[in-house]
Every structure is written in structure tokens, then in C-alpha cells.
Amino acid sequence: MEKRQTNTSRHTKRHTANKRKSQMKSGVISAFYFFYFAGMGIWVIFAPKTLNQLGYDELQIGIIFAITPLVRFLSPFLFIKAGTISKKLFLSSSILTLISTLFFTITIPSFIFFALNILVFSIFWVIILPYADSIALENIPAKKYGKIRLFGSIGFMLIGIVLGEKANNPSLVYILYVLFTLITAVFCFLLAKLDTNIATKQTLLENEKSSFMPQKNWQMWLSMFLLQFSFGAFYNFFTIYETTHGISLTTTTYLWGFGVLCEIAMFLFQGKFIDRINPINVIKFTIAATVVRWSLLYIFPYSLTASFISQSIHAVNFALYTTAVFLYLAKTYPDSKKLAQMFFYGIAYGLGGFLGAIFSGYFYSEKIYLYSAVSALLALIVLLPQKKVLLN
Incomplete structure (x- = not known):
């Protein structure tokens, strides 16, 4: 009896x-x-509004914000060749990202030097999240990952709500950005202690290359690119666009926060239905919703109601779209899932984000969201003939 109690204890x-x-x-x-x-x-x-206050024009802002997506586009090819993202590289990147931000105040008066500063910053910054995701997936049950990942959305939303009109002070924006980069670097070191066997898993990417043939599903890849291209005007100029049309900076931050809140709600509840529907149909629906979203901003530029409706659609074109794409890639490339997801980030958020930022900066005008709507419409048209998942 005592032995049993001891074992139980x-x-x-x-x-x-x-x-x-x-x-x-x-x-x-x-x-x-x-x-x-x-x-x-x-x-x-x-940052776009701050750069505008400091004298940067729309094209320069577009170029600055295009650099990181370009680096993100190139990084999958670099790391496939290298075969691994080591713990040492991850920790070094977190420190060098922080150091790069400390040079912002020195380089920002010169567009060229600031662009080079952002390039260096981006090279290290794009390494951090993929490695952190790998550690998270290694240490957390899959059913809990989504809820933990939501803390990122909460952080994004809260900073927008809390800063509000205070963001009219460029110095405050910069100080807070450096502070959050410093805290992130601290947690990078804590994350690294949870690392188990990430390097071994990364080397598996080499084995996936031979079975990964994206050309067989070119319509989907082109659609991904065109959709993220349409987001160039949103991620880089939404704050400027809204404040230019009479909506205060504080209200604009509430719009950002509202969009993220809708995104969180979708992440929480989409699991109840998304696996029952053909991912192709879900993707088509989300793209059609994106056309409506950009059209609302173009047709009703001064309407706060239209802006809130537009932001509510973010739940569909970010949370639901991303999940549906991941399901599609998992079914289409069952033997190359990691590589397919890396190319999704590279082609869509990388190349699409890069060219979308350049385009929106060069052609920024009252019609910028009309151009975005056209790009999203093309993304839908390209995908319409595809009715089912095409196995690689």
C-alpha cells in the first residue's frame, strides 16, 4: 500500500x-x-506616416517598404541552398536586427542610406520568425498553436490602439520600435533554449526539392502573387490614405485594430467548418471578398462606415485565406509541405509584396484602391478554371 502511494505521489x-x-x-x-x-x-x-512627416514622398515610402518583401522572396532560395537555419544564426540575427534599428536615426535623413539600412535590417529580420515558428511547433501541441499565435495579433492590435494620436511624434515612434525590438531579442534567446532538433528538420528541405514542381499548379501560384500584389496599397499606404480623406490618425489606428480583432475571431472559429469545404472554393470566396474590400475604399474614400466594413473583411482575406492556402498546399504537395509553404511566403508576401509596394508608391493617387481591386479580380479570374486540388 505504501509503495503504491509513493508511486502515485x-x-x-x-x-x-x-x-x-x-x-x-x-x-x-x-x-x-x-x-x-x-x-x-x-x-x-x-512608419509610413512618420516617413511622410519627415519629408519622404510616396514613391520613396513605397521603395522603403518594398525592400523587406524582396528579401523575404529571396530568402527561401538562400536557405534551401544552405540547408539549415542554425541556432547561432538565429541569435546573431536577433542582435543584428536590434543594432540595425539603432542606426535609423543616423541614416533616415538620407533616402539612399536609409534604404541600405533597411536592406541590412531585413536580411536579419526575415530569419527570426520562421525559426521561432519551428521552435513553437516543436514544443506546443498543434491544437494549441493557433491560440498561442493569436498573441501576435493581440500585440499588433493593442499597439495601434494605445499609440493613436501619440504617433504624430516621430521620436516616440522610433523609441518604442527600438524598445520592442530589444524585448523581442531577449525572448529570442529564451526561445533558443527550447530548441531541440530544428537544424535536422531544416535539412529535410533538400530532400523535398526533387518532388516539388510548382509549374503544374501555375494558376494558383499566379493567383497568390496577384492577390498579395493588391495588398501593396493597404500595408504601405492605408494610414496615409485614410488620414488624407479626413479620418483622424486615432480613428485610423482603431480601424487597424478592428481588422485584427476580426482576424482573431476568424482564427478562433474557422476550425469548425473549413476542413469540410474544398479549399479551392474557400480561396475563391476570399479573393472575391478582397475585390469588394478594395472597391469600398475606392468608391467611398471619406466614409468611416465603408472603412470599417472593409476592415471587417480582413478576417476573410487574411485569416481564412491563409488557412485555406495551407490546406491546399498540404494536399497538393504532401511530400513537400515545408518547401511549398516557404515558396508561398516567397512568391506571395515576398515578390507580390515587393512589387505591390513599388507599384503603389509610384502610382499612388485617388485611384490606388481601384488598381488593387483590379489586381484582386485578376487573381480570381486566373483561378476560376480550377475546380479541385491538383496533386503534384
């Missing part, structure tokens, strides 16, 4: 220790996502 202690360890891991990963995406929120929501 040991089991209970072991269970309690494992639970605490799991909670610690979840806490570290959640905090990383929160601060990483809060920093991204400062950059995406407030």
Missing part, C-alpha cells in the same frame, strides 16, 4: 512538473509573438 509530482514546464514554454512563445508583432504593428501602421 511521484507520478503526481512528475505530472505537475511537466505541466509547469509546458506552461513556461507556452508563456515564452506567447510573449515572443506578442512583442514581435507589436513591433511589426509600429512599423506597418505608423
Whole structure:
């Protein structure tokens, strides 16, 4: 009897220790996502307006914001060749990202030097999230990953709401961005302690290359590119566009936050239905919704109601679209899932984001969201003939 009680006590202690360890891991990963995406929120929501206040024109802003997507487009090819993202590279990148931000105040008076600064910054910055995602997926049950990932959306939303009109002060925006980059770097070091066997998993990408043939599904890849191209005007000029049309900076930050809130709601509830529907049909629906979204901004530029409706659609064209694409890629490339997802980020958010930023900066005008709507419409037209998942 005593021996049985002793074993039960040991089991209970072991269970309690494992639970605490799991909670610690979840806490570290959640905090990383929160601060990483809060920093991204400062950059995406407030940096365009800040650069505009400092004398940068729309084309220059477009070029600045096109650099990171270009690096993101090139990075999958570089890391496939290298075969691994090591812990040392991850930690070095977090430190060098922070150091790069410290040079912003020195280089920002010169467009050329600031662009070079952003290029260096981007080279290190794009390494951080993929590695962190790998650690998270290694240490957290799949069913809990989505809820922990939501802390990133919460961080992005809260920074937009809290800063508000205070973001009219460029110095404050910069100080907060450096602060959040510093905190993110600290959590990078904590994340690295959770690393188990990421390097081995990354080397598997080499084995996937021979079975990955995107040309057989060129309509989908072209559609991905065109859709993210249409987002160039949103991610780089939405704040400027809204404030130019009489909506205050504070209200514009609420619009950003509202969009993220809708995104969070979709992430929480989409699991109940998305696996029952053909991912191709879901993708087509989300693209059609994107056409409506950009059309609303073009047709009703001064309408706050139209802006809120437009932002509510973000739940569909970001959360639902991304999940549907991942399901599509998993079914289409069952033996090359990692490589397919890397190319999705590269082709869509990388190349599409890069050219979309350049285009929106060069052609920025009252018709910028009309151009976005046309691009999204082309993304839908290209995909219409495809009725089912085409196995690679």
C-alpha cells in the first residue's frame, strides 16, 4: 500500500512538473509573438506616416517598404541552398536586427542610406520568425498553436490602439520600435533554449526539392502573387490614405485594430467548418471578398462606415485565406509541405509584396484602391478554371 502511494505521489509530482514546464514554454512563445508583432504593428501602421512627416514622398515610402518583401522572396532560395537555419544564426540575427534599428536615426535623413539600412535590417529580420515558428511547433501541441499565435495579433492590435494620436511624434515612434525590438531579442534567446532538433528538420528541405514542381499548379501560384500584389496599397499606404480623406490618425489606428480583432475571431472559429469545404472554393470566396474590400475604399474614400466594413473583411482575406492556402498546399504537395509553404511566403508576401509596394508608391493617387481591386479580380479570374486540388 505504501509503495503504491509513493508511486502515485511521484507520478503526481512528475505530472505537475511537466505541466509547469509546458506552461513556461507556452508563456515564452506567447510573449515572443506578442512583442514581435507589436513591433511589426509600429512599423506597418505608423512608419509610413512618420516617413511622410519627415519629408519622404510616396514613391520613396513605397521603395522603403518594398525592400523587406524582396528579401523575404529571396530568402527561401538562400536557405534551401544552405540547408539549415542554425541556432547561432538565429541569435546573431536577433542582435543584428536590434543594432540595425539603432542606426535609423543616423541614416533616415538620407533616402539612399536609409534604404541600405533597411536592406541590412531585413536580411536579419526575415530569419527570426520562421525559426521561432519551428521552435513553437516543436514544443506546443498543434491544437494549441493557433491560440498561442493569436498573441501576435493581440500585440499588433493593442499597439495601434494605445499609440493613436501619440504617433504624430516621430521620436516616440522610433523609441518604442527600438524598445520592442530589444524585448523581442531577449525572448529570442529564451526561445533558443527550447530548441531541440530544428537544424535536422531544416535539412529535410533538400530532400523535398526533387518532388516539388510548382509549374503544374501555375494558376494558383499566379493567383497568390496577384492577390498579395493588391495588398501593396493597404500595408504601405492605408494610414496615409485614410488620414488624407479626413479620418483622424486615432480613428485610423482603431480601424487597424478592428481588422485584427476580426482576424482573431476568424482564427478562433474557422476550425469548425473549413476542413469540410474544398479549399479551392474557400480561396475563391476570399479573393472575391478582397475585390469588394478594395472597391469600398475606392468608391467611398471619406466614409468611416465603408472603412470599417472593409476592415471587417480582413478576417476573410487574411485569416481564412491563409488557412485555406495551407490546406491546399498540404494536399497538393504532401511530400513537400515545408518547401511549398516557404515558396508561398516567397512568391506571395515576398515578390507580390515587393512589387505591390513599388507599384503603389509610384502610382499612388485617388485611384490606388481601384488598381488593387483590379489586381484582386485578376487573381480570381486566373483561378476560376480550377475546380479541385491538383496533386503534384
